[in-house]
Amino acid sequence: MTTPTPADVTRTRVRNEQQILDAAEDVFARHGYRGASVQAIAEAAGLPKSNVLYYVGSKRKLYVALLERMMSRWNAMLDDISVEDDPAEVLEAFIRSKMTLTRTHPEGSRLFAAEVLQGAPFLQEYLRGELREWVHQRARVFEQWSERGLMDPVDPVWLIFLIWSATQHYADFEAQVLGITDRERLDDADYQSVTDFLCQVILKGCGVTSRRS
Amino acid sequence: MTTPTPADVTRTRVRNEQQILDAAEDVFARHGYRGASVQAIAEAAGLPKSNVLYYVGSKRKLYVALLERMMSRWNAMLDDISVEDDPAEVLEAFIRSKMTLTRTHPEGSRLFAAEVLQGAPFLQEYLRGELREWVHQRARVFEQWSERGLMDPVDPVWLIFLIWSATQHYADFEAQVLGITDRERLDDADYQSVTDFLCQVILKGCGVTSRRS
DNA sequence: TAGTATTTTGACCAAATGGTCAGGTTTGTG
DNA sequence: CACAAACCTGACCATTTGGTCAAAATACTA
Numbered sequence: 001m002t003t004p005t006p007a008d009v010t011r012t013r014v015r016n017e018q019q020i021l022d023a024a025e026d027v028f029a030r031h032g033y034r035g036a037s038v039q040a041i042a043e044a045a046g047l048p049k050s051n052v053l054y055y056v057g058s059k060r061k062l063y064v065a066l067l068e069r070m071m072s073r074w075n076a077m078l079d080d081i082s083v084e085d086d087p088a089e090v091l092e093a094f095i096r097s098k099m100t101l102t103r104t105h106p107e108g109s110r111l112f113a114a115e116v117l118q119g120a121p122f123l124q125e126y127l128r129g130e131l132r133e134w135v136h137q138r139a140r141v142f143e144q145w146s147e148r149g150l151m152d153p154v155d156p157v158w159l160i161f162l163i164w165s166a167t168q169h170y171a172d173f174e175a176q177v178l179g180i181t182d183r184e185r186l187d188d189a190d191y192q193s194v195t196d197f198l199c200q201v202i203l204k205g206c207g208v209t210s211r212r213s
Numbered sequence: 214m215t216t217p218t219p220a221d222v223t224r225t226r227v228r229n230e231q232q233i234l235d236a237a238e239d240v241f242a243r244h245g246y247r248g249a250s251v252q253a254i255a256e257a258a259g260l261p262k263s264n265v266l267y268y269v270g271s272k273r274k275l276y277v278a279l280l281e282r283m284m285s286r287w288n289a290m291l292d293d294i295s296v297e298d299d300p301a302e303v304l305e306a307f308i309r310s311k312m313t314l315t316r317t318h319p320e321g322s323r324l325f326a327a328e329v330l331q332g333a334p335f336l337q338e339y340l341r342g343e344l345r346e347w348v349h350q351r352a353r354v355f356e357q358w359s360e361r362g363l364m365d366p367v368d369p370v371w372l373i374f375l376i377w378s379a380t381q382h383y384a385d386f387e388a389q390v391l392g393i394t395d396r397e398r399l400d401d402a403d404y405q406s407v408t409d410f411l412c413q414v415i416l417k418g419c420g421v422t423s424r425r426s
Numbered sequence: 427t428a429g430t431a432t433t434t435t436g437a438c439c440a441a442a443t444g445g446t447c448a449g450g451t452t453t454g455t456g
Numbered sequence: 457c458a459c460a461a462a463c464c465t466g467a468c469c470a471t472t473t474g475g476t477c478a479a480a481a482t483a484c485t486a
Contacts, residue, residue, distance in 0.1 A: 154414060
């Protein structure tokens with residue numbers, strides 16, 4: 001028996017799987033599921049192709065594992081809200097946490113984008129289940145805020161999409177942003193500036209006033 | 214000589230090239246440059262692979278032709294503005310024409326997204342040249358409007374990106390939008406509703422008042 | 427209708443694809 | 457140190473890839 005640890009993961013395994021996942025996230029994000037080759041992932045991870053397949057089993061399993069990792073990051077960000085909360089605080093926290101996800105995991109964000117671009121074949125269940133529920137729950141709260149006059153009567157679902165798209169953009173279209181702004185990369189100050197801009201414009205645009213009023 | 218027409222295009226050629234371009238736009242949009250196969254494009258166009266290659270020469274040439282077609286659509290939308298124009302009118306027209314592009318050419322929009330996702334290797338020149346100039350020219354006008362108190366002092370480049378991302382979203386993330394809203398497709402009324410929402414929120418968010426005031 | 431230019435297509439090619447496997451090396455532990 | 461489990465990897469395989477080509481079919485025009 002040699003006392004195998006419950007999950008039976010050795011240090012080597014953890015290290016290599018990490019390397020593979022990170023390399024694969026970038027390759028899949030750039031080239032999509034079909035366009036990514038196991039060979040390219042292996043090279044990016046600095047391992048022979050057979051070794052990569054030894055760990056992940058197959059290209060498909062690797063891809064699914066990456067999507068799951070990214071979805072768990074999403075979920076970690078999706079905390080619930082109630083009508084009693086302050087609209088300004090909630091909206092601002094929403095924008096800021098979504099932007100943090102984009103900034104800390106740009107490859108993951110792009111992977112998600114590539115998956116949705118091809119019609120989200122691997123994410124139908126998630127989109128039409130968990131995520132849809134979450135959106136509608138939030139939407140209901142937004143509507144109640146509108147009724148109470150705490151914000152303008154805007155379509156809550158379009159508002160959620162607005163926040164998602166405006167933040168997601170800085171990962172998915174990074175190449176465009178860098179090209180147009182003539183930067184090599186976006187630093188923390190840039191992200192700060194964009195986030196403040198989005199909070200300002202979107203809150204004001206919805207008729208939500210910061211609590212300091 | 215048989216009086217060859219200047220551009221030497223026969224009816225057959227026009228018809229087949231059109232079929233091929235349209236089929237290819239969809240396949241490239243879904244799977245990216247690497248992920249798309251000539252075989253898949255040929256099947257979508259209802260032609261044998263060799264026939265496709267007879268017309269387009271190579272996969273790369275086909276891809277470049279598609280990007281050029283999409284960029285010319287972009288350019289057709291990018292009319293210039295002046296400080297004397299009305300901010301509300303200009304911003305609203307900007308949002309509406311960008312949304313029209315998204316609605317009338319969703320596959321082209323996704324093709325563009327896929328290209329940028331992979332780092333925009335074929336679009337560096339365009340992004341860092343023509344498009345950058347256009348953005349900065351607009352940005353300068355926005356700044357002058359801010360100075361004149363016609364709008365809030367927001368970062369004009371982030372504002373342009375906000376409009377691009379919020380509209381682009383409905384093509385690139387169509388699968389997500391459909392999944393969450395439980396629709397089969399977005400009809401004209403949906404697009405109308407989203408566009409009105411975006412105009413309302415973004416104009417108000419920037420402190421721009423519609424001229425009817 | 428004769429004859430030329432264009433179009434069509436299956437057969438073919440070298441390279442790359444995802445994946446398997448046998449046989450080796452390393453690692454951890456009793 | 458023994459030994460089993462885990463790890464590593466080059467050789468190999470069937471299939472698909474982008475692309476070529478020669479020969480047949482079709483379309484246009486004088």
